[in-house]
Amino acid sequence: DIQMTQSPSSLSASVGDRVTITCRASQNINTFLNWYQQKLGKAPKLLIYGASKLQSGVPSRFSGSGSGTDFTLTISSLRPEDFATYFCQQSYSTLITFGQGTRLE
């Protein structure tokens, strides 16, 4: 299985901050990496696919980068509605796996 390691597991930030979350794969996954936002009691929401492609309707303050084993999700200027949990997912292998999540508080 491909292990996905996210860091940090939690992050304290304020409105207006620039925030970066990292996801590392245990092997090369090219750019088969996706990012999601999860709020309590709601369905997870796709933010970024293919490592850097912004999903339609997602604000441009969200961006993704990376390839191979190291990836980042950046929020350029935090808004109040961005406080949530973020997780990565690799779609390189049939057995898809997820990072353990980063709670932004």
Next chain:
Amino acid sequence: QGQLVESGGGLVKPGGSLRLSCAASGLTFSDHYVSWIRQAPGKGLEWVSYISGSGLSIYYADSVKGRFTISRDNAKKSVFLQMNSLRAEDTALYYCARDAVPGNYPNWLDPWGRGTQVTVSS
């Protein structure tokens, strides 16, 4: 806006069974793979199973193989997860999610449902 809605969760004793349903509305469905993914309390997300649009391609995580069965009814735009021989470690919030690219797997998942809670306890 298309959505997926899960149902069928509940409290069940160890060794018992449950059947989860995932109903789609407002989105294309029959050409897409659909996965079940679960999240145990305090844990990360774990992929459980997928089924292709035709239902001919099916795959399970080792942790549920032989106990869970996935199926679908495209006429009803629904996917099901029959869970037998349930264990305490199956306790989790179960999500269904559609693979975004028709006819292909794996890709990014969009949309997801809100989940249905399964609790296995005596």
